[in-house]
Amino acid sequence: MLGLNPAILISRIIVLLTAFSVHEFAHAWTANYFGDETPRINGRLTLNPLAHLDPMGSLLLVVAGFGWAKPVPVNPYTLRRSSPSAMMWVALAGPLSNFLMALLASIPFQLNLVNLDDLYLSFAAQGSSIFPTPIEFLWEFITINLVLMLFNLIPIPPLDGDKILDYFLPDAWKDRMAQIRPYGPMILIVLFMVGPYIGIDVLGWILGPPLRFLINLLVG
16 A cells, blocks of 8 residues: 555545445445335445445555445345345446446547547656546546456355346256355455465456456547
């Protein structure tokens, strides 16, 4: 954290406050739309960052560029009474909100108001200011939102991808996933925290190709 360029650090803190808050609010709003008042009762139907931030997940986002917020409490039984697909839509709402934010932030690139040459020049001049330039902030905003989207779509519990995949699985496979689910957090720790220390970059293998594709698509 101390080794980060101050401009990047400021950018990531702002992105942290925005991306996580909108992501979790999207979960809460969608659950509330399908009739579950649990998020509202627990104070999560808000864009206030203080209601959503997790200390460790927030620190990792600032330092490593990915992390997590406090999960929104949802009552799946209330949702199922509303619609069999409701839990899937609640889970998908968070990653979808991150993609929409990245898409909005890419508009200046799409309209050629800024380009990659401007970005390279801005990065080359880093150190001259402690504050990010607009293009540096846009780049951090786009990439971190895309990383959060892709990371949360990984179908390992407790990530959103697990609940999305569960909706499409046959019943026999759902039982198998239910057996694996309690070990999900441990699997994530091994893959994404222990793996890099032994030379296994699972995060890069899984997220790298789709991240590069989306950045090329949005930024050009």
